[in-house]
Amino acid sequence: MATSDYGLMIVIMMIAIFMASYTSADPDFLQDVCVADLSSGVKLNGFACKSNISADDFFFAGLAKPACTNNTFGSNVTLANVKQINGLNTLGVSMSRVDYAPGGVSPPHVHPRASEIIFVLEGELNVGFITTDNKLFSKTIKKGEIFAFPRGLIHQQINIGKDPAATVGAFNSQLAGTQKVANALFASSPTVEDAVLTKAFQLETKLLEEIKSRFALI
Numbered sequence: 001m002a003t004s005d006y007g008l009m010i011v012i013m014m015i016a017i018f019m020a021s022y023t024s025a026d027p028d029f030l031q032d033v034c035v036a037d038l039s040s041g042v043k044l045n046g047f048a049c050k051s052n053i054s055a056d057d058f059f060f061a062g063l064a065k066p067a068c069t070n071n072t073f074g075s076n077v078t079l080a081n082v083k084q085i086n087g088l089n090t091l092g093v094s095m096s097r098v099d100y101a102p103g104g105v106s107p108p109h110v111h112p113r114a115s116e117i118i119f120v121l122e123g124e125l126n127v128g129f130i131t132t133d134n135k136l137f138s139k140t141i142k143k144g145e146i147f148a149f150p151r152g153l154i155h156q157q158i159n160i161g162k163d164p165a166a167t168v169g170a171f172n173s174q175l176a177g178t179q180k181v182a183n184a185l186f187a188s189s190p191t192v193e194d195a196v197l198t199k200a201f202q203l204e205t206k207l208l209e210e211i212k213s214r215f216a217l218i
C-alpha cells in the first residue's frame with residue numbers, strides 16, 4: 001500500500017470515529033448494568049452504581065394510566081427516566097407519557113440531551129419542531145402514528161381533537177432534560193434583565209411585567 005493510501009485510511013478511520021461519537025446521545029456503557037444509586041454523594045457523569053439490584057430496578061408501571069390534565073396548559077407529562085427507573089443509568093434510553101385535555105398544549109420546549117420519537121396512544125394532535133433557520137415542520141398525527149423531534153430543537157404539541165389525547169415518547173438519553181422556552185425566559189431565577197427581554201421581544205416594559213407575572217403563578 002502506498003503511503004498516501006495509509007494517509008487516506010487514517011483519515012477515513014478518524015471520520016468514522018468522529019461520526020460514531022456523534023451518532024449516540026449518551027456515552028456508551030462499560031458494563032452490563034449500573035443501576036443508579038440516587039443517594040450516592042459521588043459526583044460523576046450520570047450516577048454511581050448500587051450493588052444490591054433486582055428486576056424492580058428495571059421496572060416502572062407509571063405510564064399505564066392517564067395523568068390529570070386539569071391545569072393551566074391542559075397537559076401533564078409523566079416521566080420514565082433514570083430518576084424513576086434507576087436501571088436506566090448508562091443505558092442511554094428513557095420514555096415519557098403526555099396526556100392532553102381537549103385543546104391541551106405541551107408548550108414550546110427543547111430536550112438538550114436527546115432526540116424524541118412519539119407514538120399516539122389516543123386522539124389527534126398537531127405537532128411540530130422548528131429548525132435553527134426558523135423553518136417549522138409540523139403535522140397532524142392520530143392514534144397509532146409516530147412523529148420524531150431532533151435533539152435540541154424547539155418543539156410543541158397541541159390536542160386538536162374533541163377528546164383527551166395521549167402520547168408515549170422515547171428518548172436516546174437516560175435523562176433527556178426539558179427546558180420550556182417561555183418559563184426559561186420569563187420565570188428564571190434570578191430573572192433575566194428586563195432590558196434584555198424588552199429588546200429581544202420588542203416589548204414595552206409594562207407588557208413584559210404582565211407576561212412575567214403570569215408565569216410566576218404557574
Ligand SMILES: *[C@@H]1O[C@H](CO)[C@@H](O)[C@H](O)[C@H]1NC(C)=O
Binds near residue numbers: 052053054
Ligand atoms: C438486597 O435487597 C433485598 C431486597 O431488595 C433485601 O432483602 C436484602 O436484604 C438486600 N441485601 C443487602 C446485602 O443489602
Ligand SMILES: *[C@@H]1O[C@H](CO)[C@@H](O)[C@H](O)[C@H]1NC(C)=O
Binds near residue numbers: 066067068070075076
Ligand atoms: C399530573 O398528574 C398527576 C397524576 O394524576 C397529578 O398528581 C399531578 O398533580 C398532575 N400535575 C399537574 C401539573 O397537573
Ligand SMILES: *[C@@H]1O[C@H](CO)[C@@H](O)[C@H](O)[C@H]1NC(C)=O
Binds near residue numbers: 070071072
Ligand atoms: C381544576 O378543577 C377544579 C375543580 O374541578 C377547578 O376548580 C379548577 O379551576 C381547575 N383548574 C384548572 C387550572 O382548570
